[in-house]
Amino acid sequence: MSGSRIAVIAAAGAFSAAAAFGADEIASYEVEGRRSGFLYMTEETRALQEDAFLNPGMFAVEEGEALWNLVEGDEGESCASCHEDAAETMRGVAARYPVFDEKRGGLVNLELRINEMRTSYMGAEPYPYESDELLALTTYVANQSRGVPMAVEIDGPAAPFFEQGRTFYETRRGQLDLACGHCHDRHPGDMLRGDVLSEGHVNGFPIFRMLWSSMGSRHRMFEWCNTSLRAEPYPLGSEEYLALELYVAWRGRGLPIETPAVRR
Ligand code: HEC
Numbered sequence: 001m002s003g004s005r006i007a008v009i010a011a012a013g014a015f016s017a018a019a020a021f022g023a024d025e026i027a028s029y030e031v032e033g034r035r036s037g038f039l040y041m042t043e044e045t046r047a048l049q050e051d052a053f054l055n056p057g058m059f060a061v062e063e064g065e066a067l068w069n070l071v072e073g074d075e076g077e078s079c080a081s082c083h084e085d086a087a088e089t090m091r092g093v094a095a096r097y098p099v100f101d102e103k104r105g106g107l108v109n110l111e112l113r114i115n116e117m118r119t120s121y122m123g124a125e126p127y128p129y130e131s132d133e134l135l136a137l138t139t140y141v142a143n144q145s146r147g148v149p150m151a152v153e154i155d156g157p158a159a160p161f162f163e164q165g166r167t168f169y170e171t172r173r174g175q176l177d178l179a180c181g182h183c184h185d186r187h188p189g190d191m192l193r194g195d196v197l198s199e200g201h202v203n204g205f206p207i208f209r210m211l212w213s214s215m216g217s218r219h220r221m222f223e224w225c226n227t228s229l230r231a232e233p234y235p236l237g238s239e240e241y242l243a244l245e246l247y248v249a250w251r252g253r254g255l256p257i258e259t260p261a262v263r264r
């Protein structure tokens with residue numbers, strides 16, 4: 001009996017979120033015991049995320065949509081001139097990234113793929129990593145996959161990069177001599193300097209982070225966690241963070257893309 005009541009409440013919640021975003025509903029924030037960072041946020045922060053009118057990340061989605069339609073570069077193209085309606089052509093893409101790329105002989109994430117479109121197909125300059133423009137366009141593209149379960153490819157040519165990412169995740173570093181899992185596997189739900197520790201999943205990125213008063217990428221978050229351990233961070237977009245991103249995306253497999261998530 002209590003089970004069916006919970007089901008009714010969950011269905012009602014999913015319905016209002018879907019109506020607000022006009023995108024597919026998020027069926028569950030927990031998949032096979034893996035819990036989205038959303039579930040570690042306060043009621044207020046969750047409500048902010050779920051309301052498309054109040055979610056501060058929706059500004060980035062709007063800005064990204066404008067950039068999607070903007071003609072730039074020597075070729076006279078916009079993203080839209082080739083890909084047309086992002087709701088159709090970009091649906092599900094973010095859930096598969098990062099991927100192995102033949103040309104690079106390495107991994108490419110969504111940010112780098114978007115920049116490659118600008119340089120190879122548009123004759124435009126790449127956006128700097130973490131620029132407002134790259135964050136906005138990445139947020140817009142990822143938002144098209146809202147509700148799609150993360151499912152990255154870790155076999156074949158991606159396998160060695162996956163292992164590299166796993167090693168990064170498991171290596172102790174910094175003056176505090178901690179690995180990622182010391183916080184995100186052992187202590188989710190516990191407080192750390194005013195933050196409730198989550199499981200460290202990446203399904204909400206780019207996120208609007210209140211601490212930053214801005215959007216931030218997955219790599220900025222890795223940099224922030226590294227720095228808070230007083231460990232030397234790697235450059236955003238580096239091979240090290242790409243490998244880590246692949247491992248962490250796999251670790252959260254099945255969790256729905258929530259972009260733009262709101263985090264403390
Ligand atoms: C001249 C046509 C053209 C333009 C302009 C263009 N793209 Fe693409 N895009 C492609 C083609 C072709 C592919 C598939 C082959 C590849 O990845 O190179 C692709 C692939 C992609 C992918 C990867 C899809 C997947 O399934 O992995 C993304 C994401 C993407 N484009 C986003 C963008 C964005 C954002 C812009 C604007 C900044 C843009 N594209 C501009 C032609 C274009």
Ligand code: HEC
Binds near residue numbers: 199
């Ligand atoms: C000393 C504890 C600590 C360690 C070690 C640590 N982090 Fe974090 N991490 C945090 C805190 C605090 C936050 C913000 C609250 C939260 O979501 O956990 C955070 C947030 C995150 C998030 C955002 C989660 C979300 O839902 O938006 C990701 C992703 C993440 N960390 C990944 C990592 C990775 C990868 C490593 C290893 C390189 C790492 N963290 C190491 C403390 C840590």
